[in-house]
Amino acid sequence: xxxxxxxxxxxxxxxxxxxxxxxxxxxxxxxxxxxxxxxxxxxxxxxxxxxxxxxxxxxxxxxxxxxxxxxxxxxxxxxxxxxxxxxxxxxxxxxxxxxxxxxxxxxxxxxxxxxxxxxxxxxxxxxxxxxxxxxxxxxxxxxxxxxxxxxxxxxxxxxxxxxxxxxxxxxxxxxxxxxxxxxxxxxxxxxxxxxxxxxxxxxxxxxxxxxxxxxxxxxxxxxxxxxxxxxxxxxxxxxxxxxxxxx
Amino acid sequence: xxxxxxxxxxxxxxxxxxxxxxxxxxxxxxxxxxxxxxxxxxxxxxxxxxxxxxxxxxxxxxxxxxxxxxxxxxxxxxxxxxxxxxxxxxxxxxxxxxxxxxxxxxxxxxxxxxxxxxxxxxxxxxxxxxxxxxxxxxxxxxxxxxxxxxxxxxxxxxxxxxxxxxxxxxxxxxxxxxxxxxxxxxxxxxxxxxxxxxxxxxxxxxxxxxxxxxxxxxxxxxxxxxxxxxxxxxxxxxxxxxxxxxxxxxxxxxxxxxxxxxxxxxxxxxxxxxxxxxxxxxxxxxxxxxxxxxxxxxxxxxxxxxxxxxxxxxxxxxxxxxxxxxxxxxxxxxxxxxxxxxxxxxxxxxxxxxxxxxxxxxxxxxxxxxxxxxxxxxxxxxxxxxxxxxxxxxxxxxxxxxxxxxxxxxxxxxxxxxxxxxxxxxxxxxxxxxxxxxxxxxxxxxxxxxxxxxxxxxxxxxxxxxxxxxxxxxxxxxxxxxxxxxxxxxxxxxxxxxxxxxxxxxx
Numbered sequence: 001x002x003x004x005x006x007x008x009x010x011x012x013x014x015x016x017x018x019x020x021x022x023x024x025x026x027x028x029x030x031x032x033x034x035x036x037x038x039x040x041x042x043x044x045x046x047x048x049x050x051x052x053x054x055x056x057x058x059x060x061x062x063x064x065x066x067x068x069x070x071x072x073x074x075x076x077x078x079x080x081x082x083x084x085x086x087x088x089x090x091x092x093x094x095x096x097x098x099x100x101x102x103x104x105x106x107x108x109x110x111x112x113x114x115x116x117x118x119x120x121x122x123x124x125x126x127x128x129x130x131x132x133x134x135x136x137x138x139x140x141x142x143x144x145x146x147x148x149x150x151x152x153x154x155x156x157x158x159x160x161x162x163x164x165x166x167x168x169x170x171x172x173x174x175x176x177x178x179x180x181x182x183x184x185x186x187x188x189x190x191x192x193x194x195x196x197x198x199x200x201x202x203x204x205x206x207x208x209x210x211x212x213x214x215x216x217x218x219x220x221x222x223x224x225x226x227x228x229x230x231x232x233x234x235x236x237x238x239x240x241x242x243x244x245x246x247x
Numbered sequence: 248x249x250x251x252x253x254x255x256x257x258x259x260x261x262x263x264x265x266x267x268x269x270x271x272x273x274x275x276x277x278x279x280x281x282x283x284x285x286x287x288x289x290x291x292x293x294x295x296x297x298x299x300x301x302x303x304x305x306x307x308x309x310x311x312x313x314x315x316x317x318x319x320x321x322x323x324x325x326x327x328x329x330x331x332x333x334x335x336x337x338x339x340x341x342x343x344x345x346x347x348x349x350x351x352x353x354x355x356x357x358x359x360x361x362x363x364x365x366x367x368x369x370x371x372x373x374x375x376x377x378x379x380x381x382x383x384x385x386x387x388x389x390x391x392x393x394x395x396x397x398x399x400x401x402x403x404x405x406x407x408x409x410x411x412x413x414x415x416x417x418x419x420x421x422x423x424x425x426x427x428x429x430x431x432x433x434x435x436x437x438x439x440x441x442x443x444x445x446x447x448x449x450x451x452x453x454x455x456x457x458x459x460x461x462x463x464x465x466x467x468x469x470x471x472x473x474x475x476x477x478x479x480x481x482x483x484x485x486x487x488x489x490x491x492x493x494x495x496x497x498x499x500x501x502x503x504x505x506x507x508x509x510x511x512x513x514x515x516x517x518x519x520x521x522x523x524x525x526x527x528x529x530x531x532x533x534x535x536x537x538x539x540x541x542x543x544x545x546x547x548x549x550x551x552x553x554x555x556x557x558x559x560x561x562x563x564x565x566x567x568x569x570x571x572x573x574x575x576x577x578x579x580x581x582x583x584x585x586x587x588x589x590x591x592x593x594x595x596x597x598x599x600x601x602x603x604x605x606x607x608x609x610x611x612x613x614x615x616x617x618x619x620x621x622x623x624x625x626x627x628x629x630x631x632x633x634x635x636x637x638x639x640x641x642x643x644x645x646x647x648x649x650x651x652x653x654x655x656x657x658x659x660x661x662x663x664x665x666x667x668x669x670x671x672x673x674x675x676x677x678x679x680x681x682x683x684x685x686x687x688x689x690x691x692x693x694x695x696x697x698x699x700x701x702x703x704x705x706x707x708x709x710x711x712x713x714x715x716x717x718x719x720x721x722x723x724x725x726x727x728x729x730x731x732x733x734x735x736x737x738x739x740x741x742x743x744x745x746x747x748x749x750x751x752x753x754x
Contacts, residue, residue, distance in 0.1 A: 016736055040691045050667025052672075057688060149334040188641065228727055
């Protein structure tokens with residue numbers, strides 16, 4: 001199984017440790033993982049703003065970079081959703097279809113494809129609040145959704161549950177969007193920041209020491225709000241916890 | 248919607264009474280904060296929802312109350328949903344029934360007209376708001392009506408009905424309490440079900456003090472309701488005509504159904520001898536067998552109560568009376584022909600998407616500056632005026648909660664994305680967004696240019712890369728700290744630490 005690692009632009013830029021943890025974690029399962037160095041982005045900023053034409057070249061580049069892999073894995077559900085469900089600015093060739101159907105968010109790859117049942121190296125004796133990115137939750141269906149009448153399940157929780165010592169903190173509005181929303185965070189700054197502050201307040205009330213998520217983008221926004229608010233919360237990507245980060 | 252209950256309304260065990268599960272816990276405002284007003288309307292210029300939302304959030308008491316109140320409705324909705332095993336099946340059914348009816352709308356409309364006419368109802372057809380208003384005015388004038396009482400109707404908001412009637416010297420009295428508050432305050436409804444939900448009780452006290460002479464310092468909900476009742480009942484009793492909307496129009500029986508919690512539609516319809524119902528053509532359902540599917544979903548989705556207090560079937564004029572139905576198109580036929588946006592016509596106006604929308608709860612419904620606010624508004628309003636409402640589809644994080652709560656399964660968040668594409672394609676996008684996305688598209692398409700654009704710790708510029716800051720407004724940093732840029736990117740780390748692999752891959 002040949003795996004291509006996609007490290008989204010903001011992870012590359014601001015959270016290289018998340019990329020490293022993802023790479024190391026996948027390698028722990030004996031996979032041959034490559035990172036095509038000419039990668040940039042999935043095209044989501046343009047697509048989400050409605051500027052599909054402007055996303056075309058970035059999408060082409062993505063397919064050129066990742067066409068040869070059996071699976072493309074990325075520590076971002078939001079980017080996975082873009083590739084899988086919204087990469088429509090370019091002609092849907094076989095290569096494009098291959099890339100779109102073979103791109104997985106890290107948690108679903110571990111849970112659904114590798115069917116991992118243990119992380120013997122991982123221990124995280126902390127109280128942790130889980131944040132699900134909205135795309136990851138409602139489009140990739142990584143967990144059950146509070147609005148729907150369905151059997152409760154959570155892939156990230158199932159994986160985190162295998163980590164020694166971890167304790168979950170419950171949020172009062174676990175499914176509520178944190179207000180990042182990609183370019184929304186810049187264009188609609190006021191509402192975005194307020195939603196972020198409310199999310200941080202909920203996390204604080206839960207008694208969490210750490211917040212974790214399979215999406216760095218939401219956490220980048222939440223952490224920005226938390227720091228400005230002087231909130232004592234730490235943000236860590238799920239890849240790091242599963243890879244055995246201690247704190 | 249009912250007013251809050253008093254603390255003394257408790258059961259024998261001291262438990263607070265949950266009135267039909269539709270009321271909410273009392274939220275008391277201690278300070279008197281002026282009510283923020285809605286979006287500034289400047290002719291046909293694009294509405295700036297963010298500006299109005301920022302003013303709403305600056306009124307912290309209002310924003311906190313608004314968010315808590317609507318979130319409470321969402322939670323009650325969830326509770327009701329969990330009580331119905333076949334909930335998702337009901338949603339599927341409701342969606343299918345609406346899709347079926349919309350796909351044969353001409354047939355069902357004519358069937359309704361035939362059966363309603365046989366029931367003694369006079370059916371009128373209006374292609375737009377102006378025609379609707381003219382038809383109603385003609386009916387009223389020919390019968391010498393000077394005062395009309397009406398129940399809540401979003402359609403008449405679309406038509407600018409009250410304003411039109413005011414210009415034509417017909418007094419219109421809203422009989423829904425929330426809508427009456429909004430009328431007296433000369434403000435549009437901010438929500439399709441709870442039209443004054445953005446107001447604190449102190450705001451209502453101040454409106455009533457100015458308009459019906461209540462005590463400005465008494466913000467007790469029961470007192471205020473009683474004052475309104477005293478002021479409005481005589482007007483209702485002396486009105487010569489009544490108007491209602493219609494939640495469901497039943498084709499096979501030629502009848503229509505109005506759902507309210509205050510019984511005000513019944514007052515409006517039954518007190519005067521003349522009843523006019525203004526109804527959008529998308530409200531059709533085939534028959535009475537289909538009705539319960541919607542009745543079961545409507546109030547549960549809207550308020551988290553099992554059913555509205557009143558579900559009134561109107562079957563024809565009473566003896567000596569008259570009943571008219573005005574079927575209004577006002578852009579609906581055109582919308583029905585829009586490949587991506589026709590499913591919006593399935594909407595039954597429950598407002599669940601508004602209650603769950605995190606942007607709506609923080610912004611207030613009036614911030615949208617349009618008849619329909621919140622998620623459903625984002626996908627309907629541009630069909631009325633694409634330029635004026637071109638910014639609205641951006642007032643969303645596209646989180647998808649709206650789609651999940653929608654009882655008729657409208658793909659709201661997907662349509663929001665589709666509207667953004669459509670608007671950008673038609674050139675109806677703000678220059679800032681356009682320029683920024685063009686730049687981003689070019690930078691991200693080229694690994695070399697992209698790598699060169701990154702700020703990084705070595706640079707004095709410890710902020711986001713330029714393509715994300717093209718508008719020169721570093722809005723990120725106003726209320727959020729900017730992420731620290733690490734010493735090296737992942738790309739650099741990989742080249743340094745896994746060099747052989749990356750070179751091997753390149754060869």
